[in-house]
Amino acid sequence: MRTRNSDFRVGLKGLLATLAVCMSMVSFQATAAPAGESSIRNNSDLTTDAPAEPMKKMVDTDVTFDRDFVEQPPLIPHDIRGYQVDKNVNKCLTCHSWKNAKKWKATRISITHFKDRDGNQLADVAPNRYFCLQCHVPQADTKPLIENKFKPVESLK
Amino acid sequence: MAKEFFVKRYWKMLKRPVSVAFGLILLFGFGAGIIFWGGLHTGLEMTNTEEFCIGCHEMRDNVYEEYKTTVHYSNASGVRAECSDCHVPQEWGPKMVRKIQASKELWGKIAGTIDTREKFLDHRLEMASREWARMKENDSQECRNCHNFEFMDYSMQSNRAMDIHYQAQKNGDTCIDCHKGIAHELPDMSGVADWEG
Numbered sequence: 001m002r003t004r005n006s007d008f009r010v011g012l013k014g015l016l017a018t019l020a021v022c023m024s025m026v027s028f029q030a031t032a033a034p035a036g037e038s039s040i041r042n043n044s045d046l047t048t049d050a051p052a053e054p055m056k057k058m059v060d061t062d063v064t065f066d067r068d069f070v071e072q073p074p075l076i077p078h079d080i081r082g083y084q085v086d087k088n089v090n091k092c093l094t095c096h097s098w099k100n101a102k103k104w105k106a107t108r109i110s111i112t113h114f115k116d117r118d119g120n121q122l123a124d125v126a127p128n129r130y131f132c133l134q135c136h137v138p139q140a141d142t143k144p145l146i147e148n149k150f151k152p153v154e155s156l157k
Numbered sequence: 158m159a160k161e162f163f164v165k166r167y168w169k170m171l172k173r174p175v176s177v178a179f180g181l182i183l184l185f186g187f188g189a190g191i192i193f194w195g196g197l198h199t200g201l202e203m204t205n206t207e208e209f210c211i212g213c214h215e216m217r218d219n220v221y222e223e224y225k226t227t228v229h230y231s232n233a234s235g236v237r238a239e240c241s242d243c244h245v246p247q248e249w250g251p252k253m254v255r256k257i258q259a260s261k262e263l264w265g266k267i268a269g270t271i272d273t274r275e276k277f278l279d280h281r282l283e284m285a286s287r288e289w290a291r292m293k294e295n296d297s298q299e300c301r302n303c304h305n306f307e308f309m310d311y312s313m314q315s316n317r318a319m320d321i322h323y324q325a326q327k328n329g330d331t332c333i334d335c336h337k338g339i340a341h342e343l344p345d346m347s348g349v350a351d352w353e354g
Contacts, residue, residue, distance in 0.1 A: 062316045078315065082227055084338060088345040091338075100353045105320065 056140035064107065065139070068152045073135035074107070080138050085131060092132045093125065201256065205241035213266060216240075219277050223341045230340075236303075243299045243340065244288070251295070282344040289333055297332035304332065 044050035058079045065075040083091040095106040113129040114122050161169075203209060211217040221240075224230055229238045246252045271277040292299065306326040311319040325335070334351065337343060346352045 060315055078317065082339075084343055089338070089343045094353050097353075103353075105317075 056142045059139040059141055066152070067156050068150070070153065070156065076136050076138040078138065080133075085133060090130065090132070092136075096132075097125070201252075204256070204259075205245055207239045207241075210240040215266070215271050215277065219271075219274065220341050227340045238303065238340075242302070246295070246298060247302060248298075251298075278344070282349075285337075285341075285344060286349070289337060292333035293331060300332040300336070 058081075059077060060079045062078055064077055067074065080091075085091060093109070094100060095104040096109050098108050098111075100106070101108040109125065109129075109132075113125050116122055116126040117128050211221045224240075229243075231237070245255055265271065269276075271280050306322065309322060311323060314322065321335070324330075337346075337352065
């Protein structure tokens with residue numbers, strides 16, 4: 001029985017990307033936290049509170065991010081403070097819906113979001129795709145805590 | 158001699174008052190004016206304070222809690238817009254009109270129209286629509302007491318804000334056309350005219 005949408009089907013490229021992630025995780029685990037090296041928590045004592053880092057600034061450039069892996073949900077290149085997304089209102093869709101995107105020069109949501117989980121084509125956003133922030137997230141201007149050598153596949157560059 | 162008609166008597170008194178009494182009347186009138194006008198003003202201002210607004214749990218537990226998470230409560234520059242800055246006009250005439258309308262809200266308080274969260278949510282669209290209509294009517298005057306298209310430095314805004322504000326200014330749109338729900342949560346907006354959900 002087919003349970004996933006075709007857009008979720010993991011192609012060969014996706015498989016390779018997943019493998020690459022797994023491999024990098026394996027190699028990370030092998031070298032993680034050797035004796036004498038500080039952890040990403042700066043080896044602070046568990047019973048005392050480490051000083052809080054300043055809050056990171058949100059990326060608000062409006063310039064779309066490149067995707068790093070196949071089927072990556074596109075990232076949000078703007079601040080979304082106070083944007084209401086609940087059963088009453090979806091603030092994202094006031095600009096990103098197919099109806100409104102042109103007016104606001106916004107990116108349209110993917111047409112794949114019009115299919116429900118059983119693969120039925122609907123006329124508008126499917127309920128299981130309604131809560132945008134489950135997959136799409138804004139970014140903070142910050143350095144990764146640990147070095148990461150992950151590179152997107154050639155076709156995404 | 159027949160007694161003078163009392164109107165005539167008083168008219169004479171007023172026409173030729175004893176000079177001291179005349180001064181006293183003026184002085185008293187002046188003093189009373191200051192006290193009554195000042196009292197009215199102080200009383201009105203008292204009803205404009207945040208403390209007064211959230212004296213009722215209807216406001217404190219619903220709209221005030223939501224507003225506390227927004228940029229009009231806390232922001233980088235430390236300027237705060239409190240309840241009355243947005244919900245009570247600053248100009249004398251419109252302020253009086255709003256204050257008189259508000260007496261209906263007192264009745265609502267007594268009748269317990271929104272005295273639970275559920276009742277509040279049931280009435281939210283109706284109450285919000287009233288504020289949106291008022292804002293639309295006066296060209297978002299309460300927003301423009303602080304924000305103004307003419308005072309905006311578009312180059313300091315993000316690209317999309319710049320674009321949209323420029324278009325809005327050209328089209329003669331007003332703040333509330335787009336910025337509904339800027340300080341409180343929105344009700345179910347399906348069916349609300351010019352809301353693009």
